[in-house]
Amino acid sequence: MTAAARALALLAESDQTVAVAESLTGGLVAAELTSVPGASRAFRGSVTAYATALKRDLLGVDAALLERRGAVDPDVALQMAAGVRERLAAGWGIATTGVAGPDPQDGQPVGTVYVAVCGPVGGALGAGKVAALRLNGDRAEIRRESVRSVLELLVGELSGNARAQDTEQNGGN
Numbered sequence: 471m472t473a474a475a476r477a478l479a480l481l482a483e484s485d486q487t488v489a490v491a492e493s494l495t496g497g498l499v500a501a502e503l504t505s506v507p508g509a510s511r512a513f514r515g516s517v518t519a520y521a522t523a524l525k526r527d528l529l530g531v532d533a534a535l536l537e538r539r540g541a542v543d544p545d546v547a548l549q550m551a552a553g554v555r556e557r558l559a560a561g562w563g564i565a566t567t568g569v570a571g572p573d574p575q576d577g578q579p580v581g582t583v584y585v586a587v588c589g590p591v592g593g594a595l596g597a598g599k600v601a602a603l604r605l606n607g608d609r610a611e612i613r614r615e616s617v618r619s620v621l622e623l624l625v626g627e628l629s630g631n632a633r634a635q636d637t638e639q640n641g642g643n
Contacts, residue, residue, distance in 0.1 A: 473621035474502045474509075480628040481512035481562070486590075488624065489558035490516035491529050491550040491565040493541065494583065498617045499566060514560040519550070525567075529553030540576025542568055544600040547584035551598055555588050562628075563588045564620050568603070570612045581605040581612055585620035587627050599627060 471479075481488055490499045490513075500516035503509050517528055522541045525531040530553040531546055539546070547567045555563025568583030569575045581604055588598035601623050605612045 472502070472506070473618060473625055475506045477621055477624045477628060478503065478506050478509055478512050480625065482508070484628075486561040486628075487512050487514045487559075488562040488564060489514040489554045489560035491525075491554035491563065492516060492518045493520055493525070493550070493565075493567040494570045495566045495613050495616050495620075496520060498613055499564065499620055502617055502621065514558045517554055517557070525550060529557065540578070542576045542578040542582055542584065544584045544586070544602060547586035548588065548598045548600050551586040551588035561590055562624065564624050566616050566620050568612075568616060570609045570616075572609065581607075583612065583616050583619070585616060585623055587620070587624050589627060599623065 492499050497518045503513050519525045519528055522536055525541060525546065526533050526536055529550050531549040535545055547565050550565035550567060551563040554565065565586045569578050569580050571580035574580060583603040583605055584600055586598055586600045601619060603619055605615050
């Protein structure tokens with residue numbers, strides 16, 4: 471089972487939804503999710519905010535943060551995930567931002583990628599989680615691995631959230 475199928479199954483089991491904010495992956499995460507039959511039970515939609523101004527205007531990423539650090543930044547990834555979660559009214563938001571190449575961007579080398587997930591406040595996740603990736607390969611490989619990584623991050627958080635809820639329902643331990 472693919473990471474997309476696992477994520478969607480976990481979301482459907484708990485009657486939750488996900489929305490996606492993408493930059494370097496340009497819609498590949500959404501395409502991966504919607505390739506799974508029945509994805510509409512849990513997938514709300516996506517925003518491909520390739521231009522930095524769209525990260526600010528559509529996803530609510532802090533303008534001062536973008537000005538100070540550029541779009542390739544862990545806090546930008548987290549704000550993208552939180553913004554798409556809020557704007558698309560989903561339980562979970564995931565995001566990708568980074569440099570697929572061929573040239574460096576915002577002072578960051580090719581292969582620098584941040585993926586983020588933001589879930590329900592008060593759940594096992596709290597505010598969110600970001601993974602920093604240093605990927606090798608060509609542009610297509612970097613983008614493909616970014617898709618896999620953000621979906622695996624979501625699966626991990628959903629699995630942890632399910633375990634936490636189960637523990638809570640069973641009185642600890």
